Amino acid sequence: MRFAVPVLILASCCAACGDDTSTNPSPTTASRATERFDDIINVRESRFSAFSVGSNGTTSINLVSLTPLNRPGVLVATMEIGWGKTVKDEAGTVIGCTLSRVMQTTPALTAQLSDTLPPASDYCANIADVGGLRESANFSIRITHP
Amino acid sequence: MSAKTWLLIALVATACGDGNTSTTPSPTPTATGESWSSVLAPGGQSTRSFTVNASGTIAVTLTNADTTLGVGVGVPRVTGGGCRLGVSVNASAGSSPQISAPADAGQYCVQVYDLGTLRDPVGFALKIDHP
Numbered sequence: 001m002r003f004a005v006p007v008l009i010l011a012s013c014c015a016a017c018g019d020d021t022s023t024n025p026s027p028t029t030a031s032r033a034t035e036r037f038d039d040i041i042n043v044r045e046s047r048f049s050a051f052s053v054g055s056n057g058t059t060s061i062n063l064v065s066l067t068p069l070n071r072p073g074v075l076v077a078t079m080e081i082g083w084g085k086t087v088k089d090e091a092g093t094v095i096g097c098t099l100s101r102v103m104q105t106t107p108a109l110t111a112q113l114s115d116t117l118p119p120a121s122d123y124c125a126n127i128a129d130v131g132g133l134r135e136s137a138n139f140s141i142r143i144t145h146p
Numbered sequence: 147m148s149a150k151t152w153l154l155i156a157l158v159a160t161a162c163g164d165g166n167t168s169t170t171p172s173p174t175p176t177a178t179g180e181s182w183s184s185v186l187a188p189g190g191q192s193t194r195s196f197t198v199n200a201s202g203t204i205a206v207t208l209t210n211a212d213t214t215l216g217v218g219v220g221v222p223r224v225t226g227g228g229c230r231l232g233v234s235v236n237a238s239a240g241s242s243p244q245i246s247a248p249a250d251a252g253q254y255c256v257q258v259y260d261l262g263t264l265r266d267p268v269g270f271a272l273k274i275d276h277p
Contacts, residue, residue: 036221038223038224038230065220065232072218073216073218073259074232074234108248109248140220
C-alpha cells in the first residue's frame with residue numbers, strides 16, 4: 001500500500017498523455033486530370049480542342065511548348081490562348097469554339113490561364129496566331145481540370 | 147512519499163505535451179537532383195524524362211561537354227518519344243544552371259541537341275534539380 005498512491009498518480013499522468021487520434025490531416029484535394037492538346041498551327045490560323053470539367057474547381061490552361069517543325073529549339077512568339085464553349089452543327093458534330101476568355105502569352109512551364117469553371121462537357125481550349133508566328137509550329141497545351 | 151517519488155511524478159507529468167501545437171501538416175516537397183550523361187551524335191538529339199512532384203523551379207546545368215550544345219526543357223511527346231520544348235538555350239559546360247524556370251507539377255523532359263556544329267559524337271553530362 002505504500003506505493004499505491006504514487007503508482008496511481010503515475011498511471012493517471014501517462015494515460016493523459018497524447019491525443020493522437022484526432023491529429024491526422026484528412027486529404028481534401030479533389031482529383032485532377034491533365035489533358036494534352038498537341039497539334040500543328042500555321043501562320044494566322046487557330047486550333048481548338050474540346051474538354052470536360054467533372055466538378056467545381058480551378059481549370060488551368062498552359063501553353064507549354066511552341067517549336068519549329070523541322071529543327072530543334074523553341075519559337076519565341078506571342079500566341080493567344082483561351083477557353084470557351086464548343087459549337088455544334090445540327091448533327092452534333094463539334095465545328096467551332098466560342099471563346100469566353102483569352103489572353104496573349106508566350107510558352108512557359110506554368111499555367112498562364114486559370115479560372116473556376118462549373119462542371120460541363122462542352123468546353124474548348126483554343127490557340128491562335130495573332131501575328132507573332134513566322135512559320136508553322138508544333139505546339140503543346142496542358143489542360144488541367146477537376 | 148519520498149522526494150525521488152515526487153520528482154518522478156513531476157517528470158512524467160511535464161512530459162505530457164500540448165498535442166495541438168504540432169498537428170498542422172507541413173507539406174515539404176523534397177528537392178531532387180538527377181544526373182545524366184550520354185553521347186550526342188552529329189545532327190542528333192537526346193532526351194530524358196523526369197517528374198516534378200510540386201510547383202517549383204527546374205534548374206538544368208550542363209556540367210560537362212567539349213562544345214556548345216542546345217539544351218532545353220519541355221514536356222514529353224504524347225506519342226513517338228522525344229520532347230516538346232518550352233525553353234531552350236545554347237549552353238557551354240559550367241557549374242551554374244544554364245536553365246532555371248518555374249514549373250507546375252507534372253511530367254517533363256530535358257533535351258540536349260546538336261546546334262549544327264558537331265562533326266563527331268560528343269559526350270555530355272548534366273544535372274537536373276527540381277521539386
